[in-house]
Amino acid sequence: xxxxxxxxxxxxxxxxxxxxxxxxxxxxxxxxxxxxxxxxxxxxxxxxxxxxxxxxxxxxxxxxxxxxxxxxxxxxxxxxxxxxxxxxxxxxxxxxxxxxxxxxxxxxxxxxxxxxxxxxxxxxxxxxxxxxxxxxxxxxxxxxxxxxxxxxxxxxxxxxxx
Amino acid sequence: xxxxxxxxxxxxxxxxxxxxxxxxxxxxxxxxxxxxxxxxxxxxxxxxxxxxxxxxxxxxxxxxxxxxxxxxxxxxxxxxxxxxxxxxxxxxxxxxxxxxxxxxxxxxxxxxxxxxxxxxxxxxxxxxxxxxxxxxxxxxxxxxxxxxxxxxxxxxxxxxxx
Numbered sequence: 001x002x003x004x005x006x007x008x009x010x011x012x013x014x015x016x017x018x019x020x021x022x023x024x025x026x027x028x029x030x031x032x033x034x035x036x037x038x039x040x041x042x043x044x045x046x047x048x049x050x051x052x053x054x055x056x057x058x059x060x061x062x063x064x065x066x067x068x069x070x071x072x073x074x075x076x077x078x079x080x081x082x083x084x085x086x087x088x089x090x091x092x093x094x095x096x097x098x099x100x101x102x103x104x105x106x107x108x109x110x111x112x113x114x115x116x117x118x119x120x121x122x123x124x125x126x127x128x129x130x131x132x133x134x135x136x137x138x139x140x141x142x143x144x145x146x147x148x149x150x151x152x153x154x155x156x157x158x159x160x161x162x
Numbered sequence: 163x164x165x166x167x168x169x170x171x172x173x174x175x176x177x178x179x180x181x182x183x184x185x186x187x188x189x190x191x192x193x194x195x196x197x198x199x200x201x202x203x204x205x206x207x208x209x210x211x212x213x214x215x216x217x218x219x220x221x222x223x224x225x226x227x228x229x230x231x232x233x234x235x236x237x238x239x240x241x242x243x244x245x246x247x248x249x250x251x252x253x254x255x256x257x258x259x260x261x262x263x264x265x266x267x268x269x270x271x272x273x274x275x276x277x278x279x280x281x282x283x284x285x286x287x288x289x290x291x292x293x294x295x296x297x298x299x300x301x302x303x304x305x306x307x308x309x310x311x312x313x314x315x316x317x318x319x320x321x322x323x324x
Binding site: 014061 | 174265286288
């Protein structure tokens with residue numbers, strides 16, 4: 001299976017996450033933006049993710065709530081900005097447990113001979129915020145999400161072919 | 163008059179703008195967030211700025227349209243995020259002439275013995291975007307806006323004292 005790559009240059013504000021998926025771009029975009037599918041890949045498998053809001057349009061709000069097995073809930077939200085289906089998604093990201101800290105994500109989808117390369121550029125308000133997020137276990141969580149995403153793509157292609 | 167300072171570190175994603183104003187924080191915050199006042203300081207004096215939308219609350223939209231003497235119009239918009247009056251404002255920024263390019267601004271207001279230090283941290287999606295914006299004349303435009311802002315504060319204080 002393709003690996004998720006992380007680029008974290010010391011002293012910069014960004015984390016760049018890339019992954020190549022064995023699926024056409026339209027399908028990858030659909031799995032990114034369909035609320036019924038997002039709850040099946042977003043976050044670690046041991047948590048349950050509930051999509052509270054997901055208005056994929058400029059100015060629209062998204063909000064996901066994660067529930068862990070102990071009964072705790074963690075909520076995240078942001079705002080979609082000017083996008084360009086199926087090439088680009090831009091949105092902000094906040095964890096409600098840490099108000100005032102916002103990051104900006106730009107997801108680009110490039111089709112390469114039936115595969116799709118996804119590049120997610122996340123920029124933080126400061127280098128300290130970036131380092132803190134990266135050290136908080138974001139890498140493992142993100143890898144797991146991307147693996148779940150790839151599995152879901154296989155299922156979606158199988159269903160589409162049936 | 164106090165000077166506007168710019169911090170632009172090579173290879174980073176941010177521009178940090180600081181300025182100390184001779185006014186209490188509540189008043190500085192008001193001048194930042196009152197639509198009737200924004201049109202009097204935002205942008206260079208030779209342009210006319212019309213505030214089309216300005217919903218200062220999490221998820222609210224702002225949109226300003228600048229008109230130059232030749233009759234051209236330039237529109238800018240963004241979304242307010244979680245703020246904390248009168249300490250902090252967070253919002254995104256887009257120029258409608260360049261879709262897909264978004265920056266994220268965090269404005270902090272600290273009161274220091276009757277004066278207010280404003281720190282505006284602007285982060286861009288890439289170092290190239292940051293450099294492009296800085297080289298496009300943003301520094302002169304921003305200095306002029308901050309000078310107009312300071313003049314307006316003097317007027318506002320005089321009116322309040324009258």
